[in-house]
Amino acid sequence: MSAVLEIENYSLDYATAAGNLHVLDQVSLAIAPGEVLGLVGESGSGKSSLAAAIMRLLPTNAREQGGAIRLGGENLRSLDQPRLRAIRGRRIAMVFQDPATSLNPTLPLGRQLSEVMECHLGLARGPARTEALALLRRVEITDPEAIFHRFPHEVSGGEKQRVVIATALACHPELVLLDEPTTALDVLTGARILDLLSRLRTEFSMSGLYISHDLSLVSRFADRVAVIRRGRIVEEQPAPTIFRAPLEPYTRQLADAVPRPERRLVTDAAGENELLGLTGLSVRHGRPVLLPNRVKIAVEAVSFAIREREIFGMIGESGSGKSSLARALAGILPFRGEVRFVGRSIARPAEMDRAYRRAVQIVFQNPDSSLNPRHRVAQILARPLRLFGATPAEIPRLLEDVHLPASHARRFPHELSGGEKQRVAIARAFAARPRLLICDEITASLDVSVQSRVIELLLALRRTHGTAYLFITHDLNLLRQIAHRVAVMYRGRLVDLQYTAALGGTDVHAYTRDLITASPAPVSG
């Protein structure tokens, strides 16, 4: 009975209009003091519901179907609100996925941190402030005094997540729930946050539950890993073994879905001829009419050329101008400089005629916002078909191309899963039979396992149609699997352009090398 957290045969349903939805089924887990348990599962597997159940933050339609959740032997299910309040933040703390939404935008960061200690440890303002500054130093914030008075929008995403972590650790909680704490951050920041967490683990002798969809990430951080699928724990093993020798086929599937740079998925070479070339392309945001200093430079004088049938990878952290570049090429944002398409020069978006717009298609990051929620799949696909000289009769074939049943044509986007939505977005792009497809972080919002299936699909489509891809991502390992060349963007500039094979070499840019170190290859089996 020495476990910090013990979950025993816990089952949970959600009452919906369509009947009871089983979310968790007889879940049993235990976390020993000083131990971090990884919980891995795809979206919809119930992993976040389990975190909500531990924090007692379940939605009103949740129906608990028995079982116990014990914190240090005390069943949390039997506690009333005042006693739960004393536990939350004091004995159990949580680090959420997105620091941008988990901090209150109207309070200074220091206030949010010291408030926890005033509330739970009964400290006065002065001592709480001293404590808070010390904590900020421990989460490696360089200028704690300055950060203390700043508001969340005035600091970077990484700094915000550090403050969230400091808040979670402020009262030395017995248990810390980490719900994908690095997913919303870019690669370098995420890697640094993970390093910090590893260090704080020992420093605070932290017990925790680390929730993620990425098996390789979890197996690097956790002591033991439990794999959850449709509300059931399917496998539980020590972290080093689960990745190398998974017992269950499902775990193996998850392990295989993790991109490994040494396993190339694309073997053919790119074509010789230039398909799309840019010379000195710049993109600026904002209107210079009244306030010239409000113009933000998103992309500054970028030049490169994509060849026929090439998979041109592009990587960079958020705000590096990757998406702005993609949007300029798709004719959504105005640009300066020159774009050449099969030898034809284009100087302004207005010169992008129907032939260009047909040949260059874009798939966006978030399928939730790229599909009109009021249109059925058939409508979404029919429009580009009609616009680019085909008939809606081709819809079943398009859906088949992206491995969706023809009956999905009648559905609305919200009736599809994330992966299915992204397939529809890909089908919409291929309706125009493009020669270049711009993929703007199209797998960033998907689970690792869904990502690998979408990538397979894209490669299959490329084999049939000979399409070139401008593949934008923050996952370097993925690019090393599929791209012919990799371009590295940093603060709006193209800092490096390498053949994928040369990435490990010596003449890469220092920033590229940082990216390579920040994306360690998973332990191969």
Place this chain on the structure above:
Amino acid sequence: MSEAWQRLVRSRHGALGLILLFPVVLAVLAGPLLAPHNADAISFAARLHPPSARFWLGTDEFGRDILSRILVGARASVAVAVTATLLGTISGGLLGTLSAYLGGMADEAIMRTIDAMMAIPALLLALLVLSSLGKGMFDASLAIAIAFAPGMARITRSVALATRQQDYVNAAIARGESAGWIVLREMGPNVIAPLVVESTIRVAFAVMLVATLGFLGLGAQPPAPDWGLMIAEARQYLHQAPWMIVAPGAAIALTAVGFNLLGDGLRDALNPRVG
């Protein structure tokens, strides 16, 4: 459409709204046929008669049957109010969506014009329009529509600005779609929900505005059995014959509540995500 209809009937608000609006619609369609008395027949013997078996809702100062007047007057009052609201909503909605889509200088120009229009009170604006158009039912509804449009445009624009950021609009721009298609087909269906709710609230307001215009001599003229006009006339008999003001007031309230509930139901029914 039939799916949306089914969802509307099944939703609690929508169904209740439909039930409340049923007598209103019936009166609009067949009011004169249902009326037990001649709505304009003056009878001094039956002046200010309280509700009874003969006059269910009582009589007014000229001995006219109030029930009959309400039934006959429904067409003018409700039809004008609904037409005016529809016209105002559609024009304001399109203007707001277009403004959000175009952005930049066009947005500034449209919105500043609308701000200028909003600086004039709705009633004053309607009076201004009516005085240049002439008096009559259609002119009255046009005047109210013009008075409503700026507010509708403002509401729509704020919703449309969020929609404008969505990638399906970007995808349409990348496809080279025309502004008309993007405003009507891509953005339109996504800004409609708050518009429907707002416009159903405004129907009740429009009924009162029609009445006010009548009171000022620019809409319905005194002998006409207009609901608003009836309230205006009943004011001076408030203490002697309260039923005179209660009946048309209740009719307006029934219409207003009915449209509000219908609006709530429509908002859910039009959203494919719910249901």
